[in-house]
Amino acid sequence: MNRAEHYKVVELAVPALPAASRAFWQPWLPEIVSTCELPDVVAIPLLNGEDGPWRHYFPEETPLHSFEKVGASARAHFFDVRFSIECIMSRMAGGDLPEACHFLGVLSHYLGDYGEPAHYYERDITLLLPPPPDRLNCNPHRLIEDVPSTVTRLDYSPRVLGDSTDTIVLRLEGRLRDLYETVLATIIPILNALYRRDMPAASRQTDRAVAATAEVMADVLHTLACLHLRQWTPDERHALAQCRLDELEPAACDVEFNFGCRPLRGAVTLDKTGRAQPLQLRIPEGTAAAIRPAEGLCVVPHALPIRGTRYLAALEYDLPPDAFTRLTATAGLLAGVTPQAECIFAVETDGTERFRTRALREADPAQPLSVDITGCRRLRLVVYTDGSTDKLAFPIWAWPTVSRLPRTEG
Incomplete structure (x- = not known):
């Protein structure tokens, strides 16, 4: 300026x-x-x-x-x-x-x-x-x-x-x-x-x-x-007392190159007509699941065997160790889009795995998670795929939030 x-x-x-x-x-x-x-x-x-x-x-x-x-x-x-x-x-x-x-x-x-x-x-x-x-x-x-x-x-x-x-x-x-x-x-x-x-x-x-x-x-x-x-x-x-991870800039990001080397927010465009698909998940509601809009991050895992890459997507955040005690989110695949590779969602704190889902498919309900991250300095959100190279996956970390009990001092 x-x-x-x-x-x-x-x-x-x-x-x-x-x-x-x-x-x-x-x-x-x-x-x-x-x-x-x-x-x-x-x-x-x-x-x-x-x-x-x-x-x-x-x-x-x-x-x-x-x-x-x-x-x-x-x-x-x-x-x-x-x-x-x-x-x-x-x-x-x-x-x-x-x-x-x-x-x-x-x-x-x-x-x-x-x-x-x-x-x-x-x-x-x-x-x-x-x-x-x-x-x-x-x-x-x-x-x-x-x-x-x-x-x-x-x-x-x-x-x-x-x-x-x-x-x-x-x-x-x-x-x-x-x-x-x-x-x-x-x-x-x-x-x-x-x-x-x-x-x-x-x-x-x-x-x-x-x-x-x-x-x-x-x-x-x-x-x-x-x-x-x-x-x-x-x-x-x-x-x-809380912080949405989709409002932060990751300390490190490892995602599919063809989607801009960054996590996707809001929507993703999948077809040649250029129509953006809003992020959405199958959210459990009672004994069934309904497709609902989802706010958060879509992290497209690597799908090609390029040297030095693995079939995963990872986001890393440097957190103040005394600032937050819990991570909450809802993990699942973009609803209504097939085919997609199966995905496993995992949460790591300072190199130790704290949470892992089973392999999720597009038709599966998204899985809510709540993970203790007390003292965490490096938070890593990882999505592993089944290695299929003929189809991508669009896993979503919805409403990813780190939080603590509100402080009461003046």
């Missing part, structure tokens, strides 16, 4: 906060924006490994530029979220709010960079979407980044991300995953608009990215204010 949009991320976020959080941060807005541009101001000395009074605002390892990062996942592009949150929270706990605000300003800059469409596919976007002759050999980074934003307010209710460093980082990374998907979806529409010299249309797409980025910033500010003031609504306390 350019200078104006970096400031806008914070200036949009603060007015969107609930009253108590807004009253807390509004007086500190000048301190926050005072360091919004610091990463750009000291970029050269930072890259040169130089020191200075500004150096403590940055992690020990120099942040990479977007074009230096490898991988087509949201996690490959994360900035050092934990460093930022730890520094802000420690300063707030010590009563040094001005310094906490300075760290927040730097965080807002990196969040703005993460939410900038120009920072993705910048090396090959003009190969994927060639410019017209009058834009030949353009600088796509500058072309996209210079599109002005026209958004002036957020229509958004900020969420509480956590009540500790670990839980804040966990949910914030999930929000960054959502932001990544929103931002990437704007790149081609922005370029198409610029190629036909339709700046208002390009700005509307930029507004989507800026607003989504400011919403994440609002989540961060609201979370920190609630934690500092020790004030949460009853609904927020309830939300803190």
Whole structure:
């Protein structure tokens, strides 16, 4: 983002906060924006490994530029979220709010960079979407980044991300995953608009990215204010006691390549007509089972004997060991789609298997599960198939939730 949009991320976020959080941060807005541009101001000395009074605002390892990062996942592009949150929270706990605000300003800059469409596919976007002759050999980074934003307010209710460093980082990374998907979806529409010299249309797409980025910033500010003031609504306390895994970014993911190397949410398109099939399961109801919509993750196991792969799909999550005590979900195969390979669902905590289903077929009712994960640091959800290579399987972890007993302290 350019200078104006970096400031806008914070200036949009603060007015969107609930009253108590807004009253807390509004007086500190000048301190926050005072360091919004610091990463750009000291970029050269930072890259040169130089020191200075500004150096403590940055992690020990120099942040990479977007074009230096490898991988087509949201996690490959994360900035050092934990460093930022730890520094802000420690300063707030010590009563040094001005310094906490300075760290927040730097965080807002990196969040703005993460939410900038120009920072993705910048090396090959003009190969994927060639410019017209009058834009030949353009600088796509500058072309996209210079599109002005026209958004002036957020229509958004900020969420509480956590009540500790670990839980804040966990949910914030999930929000960054959502932001990544929103931002990437704007790149081609922005370029198409610029190629036909339709700046208002390009700005509307930029507004989507800026607003989504400011919403994440609002989540961060609201979370920190609630934690500092020790004030949460009853609904927020309830939300803190549980976490849906489909709202998080996995620490590792091993699924079928042809479906994008990621877990599928909401629906899956199976036929040549392009009609999306909503996720659904056969849910036990009394002595029978009915096909019902299912929210969660469809993880397509590998179905080809490619070197280095196994006939499975696996998701792994790094959890704070004292944050959650139970995993609940409903496991089964996508209902109404045949043929599918048989699947076995398993849950592992820190390398030890804690739960395993029998082999399930598409016609079988989905199986509810509740697993003790007390102390778990690495949660692994695995689906094994029977090795059939002539048909895929579409196993679903529905409503996958880690939870704890609600805390009652003020």
